[in-house]
Every structure is written in C-alpha cells, then in structure tokens.
Amino acid sequence: MSYENLTIDAPVEGVARVTFNRPERLNALTHGLVSDLHDALSAAEADCIGLVSAVVPDDDLMDTCLGGAAKD
Numbered sequence: 001m002s003y004e005n006l007t008i009d010a011p012v013e014g015v016a017r018v019t020f021n022r023p024e025r026l027n028a029l030t031h032g033l034v035s036d037l038h039d040a041l042s043a044a045e046a047d048c049i050g051l052v053s054a055v056v057p058d059d060d061l062m063d064t065c066l067g068g069a070a071k072d
Contacts, residue, residue: 001039001040001043003036003039003040004032004036005020005021005022005030005032005033005036005037006018006019006020006021006033006036006037006040007019007021008040008043008044014053014054015053015054015055015056016041016044016054016055016056017055017056017058018037018040018041018055018056018057018058019058020033020057020058041055
C-alpha cells in the first residue's frame with residue numbers, strides 16, 4: 001500500500017520501519033501524517049500478526065520537528 005506522508009518497510013524480520021516523508025515541513029505531525037501512520041500500522045498488524053515485535057520511526061532529515069505542524 002502507498003501513503004502520501006510516509007513509507008513503511010521491513011528491513012529485518014520482526015521490525016517494521018516507518019519513514020516520515022514530509023521534508024518540506026521537517027516531518028512535523030499533521031492530521032494527514034497521523035492518519036497515514038494509523039493506516040500503515042493497522043495494515044502491518046493485519047498482514048503480520050505476531051511477526052512484528054518492533055516499530056522504528058525514521059526520517060531522512062538532519063533536523064526534525066518533534067511536534068505538530070502549525071499548518072499543513
């Protein structure tokens with residue numbers, strides 16, 4: 001499944017890596033990003049019940065916002 005604000009993959013067995021993909025906003029949380037995150041984790045749970053023991057948030061930025069976005 002494809003998401004607008006993130007990607008999800010499994011780099012090693014038992015680990016789901018979620019990479020935020022909103023560099024223009026330093027990956028600040030928005031309703032869209034949270035919605036994509038919820039959908040991605042729900043899909044991972046449905047596809048891999050019992051196989052994922054860790055979820056690792058990631059991004060490709062040196063500077064990342066740790067809070068919500070003032071605007072989308």
